[in-house]
Amino acid sequence: MSTSSPPLDRAATSVPAPAAAGRRTVGRLLRSELGMVFRRRRNLVLLVVLALIPVLIGMAIKLSSNSPGPGEGPPFIDRIAGNGLFLSLTAMVVVLPLFLPLAVSVVAGDSIAGEANLGTLRYLLVAPVRRGRLLAVKYTAALAFCLAAVLVVAAAGVATGAALFPVGRATLLSGTTIALSETLLRTLLVALYVGVSMAGLASIGLLASTLTEVPIGAMAATLTLSIVSQVLDSIPQVSVVHPYLFTHRWLAFGELLRDPVASGELWLGIATQAAWAAVCLALAWARFSSSDVSS
Amino acid sequence: MTTPALATSGLTKRFRGGQLAVADLDLSVPAGSVFGFLGPNGSGKTTTIRMLLGLVMPTRGSWEILGAPMPGGASQVLRRVGSLIEGPAFHPYLSGWANLERLDAADSLANPRTSRQRIGGALERVGLAAAARKRYRAYSLGMRQRLALAATLLQPRELLLLDEPTNGLDPQGTREVRALVRSLAEEGATVFLSSHLLSEIEQLCSHVGVMRGGRLVAEGTLAELGAGAEPRLRVETPEPRRAAAVLERLGLQSASAGGQAAEATLDGVAPEKVTVALVEAGVPVRGLIVERPSLEETYVALTGEGFDVDQ
Numbered sequence: 001m002s003t004s005s006p007p008l009d010r011a012a013t014s015v016p017a018p019a020a021a022g023r024r025t026v027g028r029l030l031r032s033e034l035g036m037v038f039r040r041r042r043n044l045v046l047l048v049v050l051a052l053i054p055v056l057i058g059m060a061i062k063l064s065s066n067s068p069g070p071g072e073g074p075p076f077i078d079r080i081a082g083n084g085l086f087l088s089l090t091a092m093v094v095v096l097p098l099f100l101p102l103a104v105s106v107v108a109g110d111s112i113a114g115e116a117n118l119g120t121l122r123y124l125l126v127a128p129v130r131r132g133r134l135l136a137v138k139y140t141a142a143l144a145f146c147l148a149a150v151l152v153v154a155a156a157g158v159a160t161g162a163a164l165f166p167v168g169r170a171t172l173l174s175g176t177t178i179a180l181s182e183t184l185l186r187t188l189l190v191a192l193y194v195g196v197s198m199a200g201l202a203s204i205g206l207l208a209s210t211l212t213e214v215p216i217g218a219m220a221a222t223l224t225l226s227i228v229s230q231v232l233d234s235i236p237q238v239s240v241v242h243p244y245l246f247t248h249r250w251l252a253f254g255e256l257l258r259d260p261v262a263s264g265e266l267w268l269g270i271a272t273q274a275a276w277a278a279v280c281l282a283l284a285w286a287r288f289s290s291s292d293v294s295s
Numbered sequence: 296m297t298t299p300a301l302a303t304s305g306l307t308k309r310f311r312g313g314q315l316a317v318a319d320l321d322l323s324v325p326a327g328s329v330f331g332f333l334g335p336n337g338s339g340k341t342t343t344i345r346m347l348l349g350l351v352m353p354t355r356g357s358w359e360i361l362g363a364p365m366p367g368g369a370s371q372v373l374r375r376v377g378s379l380i381e382g383p384a385f386h387p388y389l390s391g392w393a394n395l396e397r398l399d400a401a402d403s404l405a406n407p408r409t410s411r412q413r414i415g416g417a418l419e420r421v422g423l424a425a426a427a428r429k430r431y432r433a434y435s436l437g438m439r440q441r442l443a444l445a446a447t448l449l450q451p452r453e454l455l456l457l458d459e460p461t462n463g464l465d466p467q468g469t470r471e472v473r474a475l476v477r478s479l480a481e482e483g484a485t486v487f488l489s490s491h492l493l494s495e496i497e498q499l500c501s502h503v504g505v506m507r508g509g510r511l512v513a514e515g516t517l518a519e520l521g522a523g524a525e526p527r528l529r530v531e532t533p534e535p536r537r538a539a540a541v542l543e544r545l546g547l548q549s550a551s552a553g554g555q556a557a558e559a560t561l562d563g564v565a566p567e568k569v570t571v572a573l574v575e576a577g578v579p580v581r582g583l584i585v586e587r588p589s590l591e592e593t594y595v596a597l598t599g600e601g602f603d604v605d606q
Contacts, residue, residue: 028400028403028407029400029401029403031400032396032397032400032401036386036389036397040388041388118384118385118386118387119381119382119384120384120385120386122345122348122350122380122381122384123378123380123384123385123398123446124398124401125348125349125350126348126349126350126373126376126378126380127373127374127398127401127402128349128369128370128373128374128401128402129401129402129403130370133403290352292310292345292350292351292352293345293350293351294345294350294351
């Protein structure tokens with residue numbers, strides 16, 4: 001993380017360390033947190049389940065005799081038999097309403113409440129870790145998990161699609177045909193957009209996690225909110241709030257499959273996530289920085 | 296006078312429910328002392344420790360740790376403080392080693408280059424080196440307690456806040472922990488030790504503070520706390536009446552005779568003078584005991600007997 005080596009063995013002295021060392025070791029806690037998130041069996045199971053979705057869809061299409069017609073089933077499913085790379089996109093649409101929010105809710109909801117529940121929070125704080133720093137590390141790790149989750153879905157989709165179906169030039173929604181490399185790039189961009197789309201939900205999970213010492217409660221609350229938001233998004237009578245819902249532009253990644261890419265909706269989607277994250281992180285900080293840690 | 300290792304002034308905590316957990320606590324823990332923090336369950340000991348460490352925000356009052364005003368100085372000063380708060384707490388699926396690594400990573404000023412060596416040293420010192428790679432989940436209660444103690448040894452500490460450090464340990468482990476606390480104190484660390492075990496406090500501590508109902512009801516050196524009550528002299532003899540008469544003649548207060556013994560408070564009279572006087576008076580003496588009031592008696596006198604919970 002840093003290039004300079006420390007001149008002193010600080011363990012043996014009480015000399016305050018230079019700022020550079022402080023910066024380097026901020027990375028140390030983040031690395032420790034990432035290790036915890038990505039080595040935890042429960043989280044790995046979540047990733048495996050996400051990876052299985054495109055595999056299941058691909059096998060179902062391969063094994064069934066009558067292929068779905070246009071407009072039947074999830075978006076793009078009719079195109080998979082022609083081009084396996086569309087499997088990633090179909091899988092993304094399938095995991096978006098529930099599986100992906102579930103995985104994100106579990107990790108983000110567990111972030112602070114899990115430590116509080118184990119009692120490890122008190123020992124972290126007296127290590128000492130500033131509360132703001134701990135929130136930042138926890139949120140960063142949750143975002144990393146979001147990205148990992150969508151990349152797993154995309155990669156499993158590409159791999160399964162390539163294994164079961166022909167791949168090659170793809171026809172976009174706008175009718176243009178693009179090369180294989182371009183298709184892969186756009187698949188990656190779709191994954192990244194969906195990953196960023198989870199930023200708001202992850203911040204809600206972090207906020208919920210500062211409100212309770214029961215991790216399952218924070219997880220359930222976060223997942224429930226994502227479902228409530230999607231339900232609201234489907235009711236035309238409340239269309240006035242639709243643009244502000246953090247789930248509203250989750251499916252806007254379809255814009256990436258046009259030529260030229262209509263990026264307006266995508267940027268609005270990213271801005272929506274940023275706004276939700278800003279508000280929820282501020283609330284989480286306000287709550288966490290002043291709360292009594294009695295667990 | 297040197298700066299106390301720990302000083303509080305009017306520290307008060309009223310929980311949201313209105314319960315007054317700690318009231319106007321003025322505590323001063325001299326640097327280099329081993330301070331025993333005594334009190335019944337629910338007397339505010341743990342809340343006090345949590346407040347000192349910045350985990351619970353006081354409603355009123357101020358405090359300093361190692362001369363640094365808190366909670367502002369927390370990020371600088373807490374790394375010089377090792378603490379054991381209400382028992383061990385670690386990630387069950389990580390090994391003892393990995394758990395300590397995580398705590399070491401959390402301290403942003405800890406040197407990652409010496410991390411290995413410091414973790415190894417700490418585990419060695421509490422006798423966990425052989426179980427370092429075992430999952431915490433598989434640890435016995437005693438091993439968990441040792442791991443929590445190892446965590447307090449990751450850095451050279453000037454102050455140790457230990458909440459019931461021998462809780463859950465077998466007699467062997469208890470002795471080891473006491474030896475560890477002694478050696479840390481000998482190295483110059485101030486130790487703030489909360490315990491229910493009066494014998495432990497008597498063995499280890501130079502100073503004592505006693506809490507009751509959220510208030511500090513006594514504070515001082517162990518000797519000062521015991522000094523409230525005079526030592527008593529007990530003479531075992533088949534002729535207690537004659538013995539009591541001798542004791543009265545020597546000016547000892549409240550001499551009494553009963554059964555096979557005579558008793559009196561010593562009032563500063565040297566016990567050997569009493570022995571000589573008894574022998575000269577021809578009293579057959581079978582035994583002569585000077586009983587100092589134990590910390591337990593003092594403690595019970597201060598905190599009350601029985602099961603009443605104050606709040």
